[in-house]
Amino acid sequence: MIRLESYVYGRWIAGAARPSTLVNPATEAPLAEASSEGVDFAEVLAHGRNAGAALRSLGFGERAALLKSMAKTLHANREELLDLAQQNGGNTRGDAKFDVDGAIGTLSAYAVYGEDLAKRTGDRRFLLDGDFIQLARNPRFVGQHIYTTRPGVAVHINAFNFPAWGTFEKIAVSFLAGVPVITKPATATALVTWRCVQLLIESGALPAGSLQLICGSTGNLLSLLGPQDHLAFTGSNATGSMLRGTPGFATNGVRVTVEADSLNAAVCGPDVEIGGEVWSTMLRNVAQDLTQKTGQKCTAVRRVFLSGDHAEAFEEALTDALSGVVVGDPTTDGVTMGPVSTASQLRDARAGIDALAAGNRVALGGSAPIDGKNAPAGKGYYVRPTVIVGDNGKAHDLEVFGPVVSLLPYDGTAAGAAAGIGRGLGSLVSSFYADDRVWIGDVVAGAAPWLGRMLICGSKVADMATPPGLVLPSMVHGGPGRAGGGEELGGERGLLFYMQRTAVAGDRVVLSKTFGIGE
């Protein structure tokens, strides 16, 4: 069995004891084991902090070249990584590509941002925020806001569902900002992350100490973090909330960003023509979110708001679209949806379906056990694609992390739509299908405060709009409230989490020279 070692203080360390076992969720066959017991986390932190100087000393252009070479290494080993994602994640090949290509694409995108920054900043390693502000009657005394790289480490803790993309969307941003990373994948699906890090270390491209990997628990690492360190967490709201309370975080001012649960919604505007192009795009997006990664995407639509005649027509069209889904071992020809990733996800998904369905109607699927195609009888973590109709209140409160969606009534008004979005208490993304500009204006004003991202899909863009479940490096990812209140990506915006904004006041001539800008 493969032993996942941690890569810390410049060497690979196999945990001493009590390893967790990683399995193939399609068959429950053991694949690997991992433990970080015996890792000295004070040394991990010291190594990262010392190494930080090397990464920080690189200009934006050199950091961009580093990201480009990382993308190249992963791309050169893409087939192997896709295989591992299929084995350890229960991914179909398409799901595996979504994860692995997402990692490569985000590294490449941040390489381009780095090249662009290098062109604009020259030798400068910090960013300017706005222009000079005149602070006195005499224009000689001015203020300028700047961002400098914080000389600490970034601890990245990731969820089980995107072991490649989740890991490297964080690393790409952190590296471009100049901050070394200690990354920890969710243990159950760590195989892909471990192999990616192994390939990158072997490539020799990484500055010493810039990337450390913890396979297993983070031990006492978080309690050792200080005022220049960062924690970027992705996972459940429960874990995120608990980690925010880590002793020392408040007193040391450790910077924390949390990407957590999300009750994303799709809203059908009352002007949408049943069977028209906008309708078809909405149907395709909802069906895709339900089945892609077996519904285990933080951005997947969980709630669909429908009014009037749309309700019955959408239920019929969606159940029809999902009737051909083949659930089974994703390495089998013809299988279009794999299992959920872990035994506890299976348990939670089944219990969640029952909670959503209580007093409502199950139009498709349900929580009853099923065997997957070509999987040993009774083995594997399979769930049926499930559509629930009706609102018992639970859909606004419980994220069922699986192939499940609730169809909910609303009154068709923008105010009704915004109120429905708000009942989720903060989400990563929601999509709005409509052409009526007044309705759109009102819905944006009412719903945006509850959302990190909005897709407004009308007839002019229905054939080109990227699906709401797709996180783009250029757009911010994160959401308020239940979604954790965090923000990642968004092009250069993502770098700011790892940098300190300082307001500098002084002599215009001196500051111009210091910051390398024209007076």
Ligand code: NAP
């Ligand atoms: P989870 O159980 O909260 O675990 C997330 C991560 O936290 C894992 O790496 C886990 O490690 C680690 N962890 C747990 N307890 C810890 C502790 N005491 N100290 C340090 N690390 C700890 O979440 P999950 O089941 O992996 O992921 C599912 C959830 O993630 C869903 O709710 C989903 O919505 C959310 N998610 C959100 C986003 C987003 O961008 N907003 C993206 C993906 C997923 P172990 O595996 O070793 O326990």
